[in-house]
Amino acid sequence: MKKVILLSVVSVAILAGCNQVTSTNQEQISTMPHNPMCNSEAMPGGFYPPGEVTPVAEKAVDLVLNQIASQSPLKQITDVRTQVVAGMNYAVEFELENGEVWNAIVYQSLDDEFSITQQPTLGKLCP
Known part of the structure; x- marks a missing residue:
């Protein structure tokens, strides 16, 4: 049971980190010139x-x-x-x-x- 909880916490932490990278990429894309x-x-x-x-x-x-x-x-x-x-x-x-x-x-x-x-x-x- 402890292994399942630990695995869940680690998975959430990794996904949260991935989401931050995506947000940074979106900011870079939105600041690029339109044309x-x-x-x-x-x-x-x-x-x-x-x-x-x-x-x-x-x-x-x-x-x-x-x-x-x-x-x-x-x-x-x-x-x-x-x-x-x-x-x-x-x-x-x-x-x-x-x-x-x-x-x-x-x-x-x-x-x-x-x-x-x-x-x-x-x-x-x-x-």
């Missing part, structure tokens, strides 16, 4: 953190500007993130002279053709 694109560290297969504005990124933004119906000219490109695929994805964020901030994702094929893969959206890329 993997917004991670500040590069991940294999993911978007690389913000880099410099290259002529190719400017060309991607020009394509998006032709798509949106705004009379306001471009003020600045505020964020560019890249992802290597069978070509290159450019996640771009830019501000217009009227203060609007837009974002979109543009794909550049290996043949150097550009297409918008995520339609322009009003708002920041990574809030």
Whole structure:
């Protein structure tokens, strides 16, 4: 009988310890950024953190500007993130002279053709 009670107490203690580890893991998961694109560290297969504005990124933004119906000219490109695929994805964020901030994702094929893969959206890329 004493062995059964001792075994029960040890089992409860072990399960309580396991539950605490799970709680810690849940806290870590909940503090991760919602959008993997917004991670500040590069991940294999993911978007690389913000880099410099290259002529190719400017060309991607020009394509998006032709798509949106705004009379306001471009003020600045505020964020560019890249992802290597069978070509290159450019996640771009830019501000217009009227203060609007837009974002979109543009794909550049290996043949150097550009297409918008995520339609322009009003708002920041990574809030």
